[in-house]
Amino acid sequence: MISRIVIYGLLGLISVVYIVPLLVVVLNSFRTNAEIGAMGLISLPQSFRLDAWPQAWSDFCIGGQCNGVARYFWNSVAMVVPATIISTALGAINGYILSKWKFPGSEIVFGCMLLGVFMPGQIALLPWAFLLGKLGLANSVYGLVLVHCIQGLSFTTLFFRNYYVSIPDDLLKAARIDGAGFWRIFWKIMIPLSPPIIIVTVIWQFTGIWNEYLFGVVLNSGSNQPITSALVALSMSGTTVRTYDVMSAAVLIGALPPLLVYFFGGKYFVRGLTQGAIK
Known part of the structure; x- marks a missing residue:
């Protein structure tokens, strides 16, 4: 029983290590840049905004091209x-x-x-x-x-x-x-x-x-x-x-x-x- 708890605990810890970067990126995509600058990259959103998604898709400069991704x-x-x-x-x-x-x-x-x-x-x-x-x-x-x-x-x-x-x-x-x-x-x-x-x-x-x-x-x-x-x-x-x-x-x-x-x-x-x- 104890060994099973240890195994599941380790698996859970590894899962958290893998999921945290994805979670940070997801949360930051719904925050404003001003909020990220004030609160830091790792923080819960104070507001929920979708403005970044259409901007990333069609109005964002990459390598001199400003048509988004x-x-x-x-x-x-x-x-x-x-x-x-x-x-x-x-x-x-x-x-x-x-x-x-x-x-x-x-x-x-x-x-x-x-x-x-x-x-x-x-x-x-x-x-x-x-x-x-x-x-x-x-x-x-x-x-x-x-x-x-x-x-x-x-x-x-x-x-x-x-x-x-x-x-x-x-x-x-x-x-x-x-x-x-x-x-x-x-x-x-x-x-x-x-x-x-x-x-x-x-x-x-x-x-x-x-x-x-x-x-x-x-x-x-x-x-x-x-x-x-x-x-x-x-x-x-x-x-x-x-x-x-x-x-x-x-x-x-x-x-x-x-x-x-x-x-x-x-x-x-x-x-x-x-x-x-x-x-």
């Missing part, structure tokens, strides 16, 4: 949605091939792709900058879509390959005997069995791509950057007056999509990982 937010949406869909689809096909349609050297191919999981993103910066320049995609959202599709392929392939290995080969053999080919087996058998791992992969890719900073700040600049790069530029701006209320609202706008994804899809994420592990 709206442009950068939509840049991230235009980047993360196609990159998530494409990388998940390609990962499903790769996992299907490497687990059920093996060919000479397939294990070597999988091993090489697996190296991409452990390769730091910094190693790929110069090659990507060179390639995007040659393709005419430098400093564009489309260039970042291509980067994240390829960068995420190792993870998605690993997820799907490990999941598909657990599906009995006899199921596919029976389908082949009935005359089903590569694509028919994929669409009629593998995909209907894949919702748990698809959910895991989509959540993983969406949050990872949305929160990624390195490629966005190095490969893009100005109004073509995603929101993570814009928020860092905001925090490093050299202005003498800090509008902490608007800055807090801007940070929350940038954090809302992954927070909502985890809030509504977190249980499915854990369920999908569990099903993939014990299937």
